[in-house]
Amino acid sequence: MDNLRIQLEPRSIATCPNPSLPAELLKAFGHGVLQHQVEVYEAAKTHDIILDLAPTGTGKTKAGLSVIHHNRNRNAIYIAPTNALIEQQSEAAQTFVDVTGLPHVVVAASAKQVREWPDDRVGPRPGEKIYNLLREPATIFPEYGGRPLLLVTNPDIFYYAAFFQYGSKDRSNIASEFYSSFSTIIFDEFHLYDAKQLVSLLFYLVLSQVFRYFEHGRKIVLLTATPEPACEAALNLLQKEGVKIQKVDGQSGKSHQIPSQTSVNLEIRKQIDKESLIVEITDEVVNRLQKQPDQHGAVILDSKDTLNRIADQLRQKVEEHHFGRIIGNTPKEQRHSAAQKQVILATSTVDVGFNFERDIEPERQNLDWLIFSSRDRFSFWQRIGRVGRVLGKPVTHIPSEAIAYLPEEAWEQDIANLPVDAGRTGLQQKLEALDCLKRPFLDIYWRSEAFLEIARPLLELETQLEGLPQASLITELYRVLQTVLQGKRDWDFYKKRMRLLQGAENLAKVPPEKIQKDWKYIKGGQSCLMSFLRTCCPEDYEDIQTGRASITSVESLLEENFDLAGDLRNYAKILHTSYSPLFRFRDSFFESLKVQDPHKLLLDEAGEVIIDPMHLLRFYEFESDGEQIIALSRAEQPYSLAFSLCVDSLEEFDNNYLCRLFAFENCSIKRMIGDSTRPTALIKEIEKQLIPGVVVKEHNKNRWAIVKLRKQGLECYPIHVSGRDRPTPKEYLFFPSLSGILAIAAAGVTLQSPDNEEFWVA
CATH class of the missing domain: 3.40.50.300 (P-loop containing nucleotide triphosphate hydrolases)
Incomplete structure (x- = not known):
């Protein structure tokens, strides 16, 4: 018989009968203070990072909040794993602050809540609002003047702030505040972070060590009942770098x-x-x-x-x-x-x-x-x-x-x-x-392109510190990150790579006529131009490298040739879009949609629901008039989704674009039952001009790897590619967005970038 039956014995948690805690904290914990809660507070007196590993449902939130008491007059941040928990944990934090008499003002900050903060005092930009809130809460909320802040937010906002992902007018200001403003940082349920998301957490821990924030009393609390072994290994390496880390499970008091x-x-x-x-x-x-x-x-x-x-x-x-x-x-x-x-x-x-x-x-x-x-x-x-x-x-x-x-x-x-x-x-x-x-991809991701992801904030920091004594900290920061994540390549490699991607991002935003006129004044523009020449104009690139021609001759060509400037812009756009999944905290293929649910297909009460478009296309019948989408019924059987792609030459596609990270034009989605296509106007509304990912050809040698990747949860779709030289389409497999990067890394296949550079995999 396949089914197994086993009895799990009851569990107990240790209490602390005579806790030596401040009276206000005892009041907040109420009757029956638990051993792990006391140990977390005590460990924070002498340690930089505290891991609370107590079981779920045993008061880890209060244990984490108690650490704020050590820095009671300074800003704190609580990172809840989901938007649904922000409000709940904000209420818990407010109760804790009220009972303990902490001076903090508690502010909840999801993206939606930030947009709803008043615009009249600082303007409508989310980054501008968050920066001013951290600088002085009264700037946004006048009633909170002169009080420290306890910000309750999600990992997404934390990532975009710490990794310079806000708009150009705000990114440096808000990153600086996120690095320096908080004396207590609490990461709740951090085991839920995937490999990519853990990079941002580890980056922040390493930065706190190298920039000596721990020496000035910073405390970081990590709450989890199920620690990830790969993350524990990284923390052990960080401990060898001098960070004082204490693990707490509250099981020392066996008699109580x-x-x-x-x-x-x-x-x-x-x-x-x-x-x-x-x-x-x-x-x-x-x-x-x-x-x-x-x-x-x-x-x-x-x-x-x-x-x-x-x-x-x-x-x-x-x-x-x-x-x-x-x-x-x-x-x-x-x-x-x-x-x-x-x-x-x-x-x-x-x-x-x-x-x-x-x-x-x-x-x-x-x-x-x-x-x-x-x-x-x-x-x-x-x-x-x-x-x-x-x-x-x-x-x-x-x-x-x-x-x-x-x-x-x-x-x-x-x-x-x-x-x-x-x-x-x-x-x-x-x-x-x-x-x-086992959770896949952790060490695979860390040993491949994670360093390109962390190169973005490192390069921004290096630019800001240029000429200052602290500039040497960037090299040290990279060294420690390289140790913790076990990276292989040096900082110069990733710095040059990141400058190229910055140039691609900036060039992709401007029209060809501005590129003709101002390309050398666009940040990273020269790096991207040289990459374009090496990839698309190898003879011209060779002439420049050997000294037979100069970059000024290319500048003249750009000024005279509008089409060449357009080609450079398209190249930059493809390069930028191809790598864009690396620089998002959550990998979303399409923007979520608002759907009316009058028949309670998704909700227990009729109303409006936010839903992923791919889920809607696969599992529901609906109608869309361009203004609203109405779910009509559940599909009798799930639809299959497939991509189709038109190229100039199928032979060229086979030779140059398989197993290569790229952003594909003329790529569309088909909604199908069997071999029958069911068109819907919604598909045209959500299709993007460029769709990043990796196309692979399934064959006997790699079929096992593809099956394994699918079982590990990677999104993968059929893609039918047709060319002008061969109208009959050929079928391949398409791993879109970040799934493509992870698929190639996990399968051990060399992956090429759009500029023909090897996308490095350990």
């Missing part, structure tokens, strides 16, 4: 334990096909509602469409008031009402910070049972930690139940040999040994 989670009767099932999974989970939920009407449960799945189809099935079998949905699109007020239902259907949006709280709290656990899927061991422990929570509850002895769906590869990798009595420790060891549950 209180229950935190009930025992869990866990059944591990093999992931099955989608239609069978919908039927199986629906029947399981209906059965529990009938046989256990006094219990509450939840279903947490990665697939939004699967979850919604389960909701459709449940409507036909039970009364609708029994269940509610919580997905990324669910508005705040609907989240609260859904949380009161007997069964909660949810996506990964509840993995962090959502406590399944009810208006009428039961004396026992809020969730008696849980059904969930998991792609990696981090989400497994995050989700299993949601069921059976009893910290502070009067009734703690009633067992909970869980059903976990794991990938089929787990059985191929011997999970079936897990002993029935393995318990939590045995299960943890087994899951860590399964390759199929």
Whole structure:
């Protein structure tokens, strides 16, 4: 039998019976201060970075906020992993500030909230608003004059600020404030960051060391119950560079334990096909509602469409008031009402910070049972930690139940040999040994183009410090980053590469006539011009390199030849767009859309929902009149999506554009059922002029790698390429955007850049 059954023993958390904390903090923690909360506060007295590794639902937020007490008159920032959590954690921070008497003003800052701040005092630019808020909160909010700031924001804003990604008028100012303004920085649930996102966190940690902010009392708190081994390895290397790091799990007080989670009767099932999974989970939920009407449960799945189809099935079998949905699109007020239902259907949006709280709290656990899927061991422990929570509850002895769906590869990798009595420790060891549950791409990304990503802020900093004694810090900063991320190439290589990309970005923004006149005054313009000559005009480039011609002759050609200036601009645009996925915190293929949902296909109550266009195209029937999109029904079967591309010559395409990072023109999307195309006006609205990615040809030697990449979650689509020399299209595979970079890096295939430079992979 494929299914495994195992009992996970109940969990306890250590308390601190006589905590030596300031009275105001004791008041904030309330009754039963936990050992890890005390240890975090104490560790911050002597350490620079503190990792709180206590289990989910055991008060890590308060532990992190307590560290602000050490720098009570200076600015602090709390980075919540999702927009949904910003408001929740802002409320928690405000309560903490009020109870402890900290002087801070708490401000929530998602992109939407920043846009809503008043424009009349500093202007409408988001970067300008954030900069002035950090400089003096009263600039934006007059009532907050003279008080330190506690900014609650998301990783996206933090990334764009620290990596000089705001507009040219604000990027230097806001980066300077983000580097120097905060004395306490709290990263919540940082294990959710992917490989690319972790780069920004590690960059900030290294910068804090090299620029000596730790010497001036800066404290950084990292909150996670499931640390990523690759990140732990990076922190160990940072520790060798002199950073004082302390890990806390609160388990030292073995004699003072209180229950935190009930025992869990866990059944591990093999992931099955989608239609069978919908039927199986629906029947399981209906059965529990009938046989256990006094219990509450939840279903947490990665697939939004699967979850919604389960909701459709449940409507036909039970009364609708029994269940509610919580997905990324669910508005705040609907989240609260859904949380009161007997069964909660949810996506990964509840993995962090959502406590399944009810208006009428039961004396026992809020969730008696849980059904969930998991792609990696981090989400497994995050989700299993949601069921059976009893910290502070009067009734703690009633067992909970869980059903976990794991990938089929787990059985191929011997999970079936897990002993029935393995318990939590045995299960943890087994899951860590399964390759199929490891999070892919971390060290692959770090050892490939991560250094090009960090070259952007490094180059900006070097420019600002030019001629100053602190300029030498850039070389030291790069050296430490190279050590932590195990990079291979030197700073000069990435500095030159980044100057080229800056030039491409700047040239792509201006019309050809301005390039003709001002190219040498455009920042990075000469680097991009030389790259253009080397790639597109090799004979002219060779003449300049050997001294047979000078750059002034090219300047004259540009001034005289409008078409040549246009070619340079197009080259710059392709180069810039190809690399643009490296310089975004989240990789989004298209902008999200507002969709009306009158039939409650996505929401429990009719209304407007924000949705990814690719998800809409695949799973819904809808109508669009150019002003609004209305979801009509769920597609009877999911649509497939394919790209099509027109080129001048298929032979040239095969020779020059396969396995090459590029930004493709004349690339369109087809929505299909089988071989039949279903056109929709929406596709034309969302298609971009240039679409970055990598096209590969599938064959016997690489098919295994492509299958593996798909299982690891990389987006991949068929692409049909036709040429004027061959109207009949050939089919390839297209890995769009960042997926293309990761696919080639993971597969170990040499990837070419648009300028024919090798896109370096370790």
